[in-house]
Amino acid sequence: MAYETILVNIEEGIATITLNRPEVLNALNSQVFEDLADAAQTLGSDDSVRAVIITGGNKVFAAGADIGQMASATAVEISTGDRPSQRALNLLENIPKPVIAAICGYALGGGCELALAADVRIAADNAQLGLPEIKLGILPGGGGTQRLPRLIGSGRAKELIFSGDFISAQEAWRIGLVNKVVSPDQLFEEAYKMAKRFASRGAVALAMAKSAVNEGLRMDLEAGLEYEHKCFSLLFATEDQKEGMKAFLEKRPAKFQGK
Known part of the structure; x- marks a missing residue:
């Protein structure tokens, strides 16, 4: 560039x-x-x-x-x-x-x-x-x-x-x-x-976490908590969430793919 x-x-x-x-x-x-x-x-x-x-x-x-x-x-x-x-x-x-x-x-x-x-x-x-x-x-x-x-x-x-x-x-x-x-x-x-x-962390979770913080600062607490829960829930549809929790249970480093 x-x-x-x-x-x-x-x-x-x-x-x-x-x-x-x-x-x-x-x-x-x-x-x-x-x-x-x-x-x-x-x-x-x-x-x-x-x-x-x-x-x-x-x-x-x-x-x-x-x-x-x-x-x-x-x-x-x-x-x-x-x-x-x-x-x-x-x-x-x-x-x-x-x-x-x-x-x-x-x-x-x-x-x-x-x-x-x-x-x-x-x-x-x-x-x-x-x-x-x-x-x-x-x-x-x-x-x-x-x-x-x-x-x-x-x-x-x-x-x-x-x-x-x-x-x-x-x-x-x-x-x-x-x-x-x-x-x-x-x-x-x-x-x-x-x-x-x-x-080194999961890219999708990072993006969601950043969005939860940034958007939450523009909301009242109740709306912010609701938005946080939405982001949290969506991450359970990702491959990175499955890999992260599996790696934790298997006591090994996670290999995130950003998916």
Whole structure:
């Protein structure tokens, strides 16, 4: 897969999406979002891909949106446009397989919102995360006001959004914004190790589990429990469920086929 602003590599069932605009600290513009949206759809439908890592490389994740592209936009243009950032991040969030963000350096504004669309976030100890849009007279418009409160609670999310301040990787871990903090030289290795662990599980069960969590967050508890039960029940029609339980009873590793 060849793209203008990202690199995509698939190895051992793990797809890695690397933002590739180093000259502007991986700033996110409409072309980046177009490429991310296409990659999300392609990888999501590729049965050979079992997990996805998204990274900006070993210097910076993404320093935010391309302000030069947005500065002259009017309210009418923004309100009637096709919302490329929300579309791309929604597609990434709903890839039916685990998505891990490997964050080194800055993950600011749209970069932070991109990380929020992943299922799991691993940060290098030099990472800084934040939503500084308020300092530009705007608010996070790529899902930040919705995903961040659902992840860390409304009080902490409002503090970050209202102040526009950056936080360290350790503080991000403390408040639950990232799952793990490692040294920069261990970042990709740790992300790959986690992706391989996820990929060894049953692909259908993983997709159902992700759907149950994501959809359940949009429902009240009663509806969420009903949706969980539906997903749980459907898995008993899969070959992987039969293999998983048989392997458990036979005290051997399961050999899942994604069926």
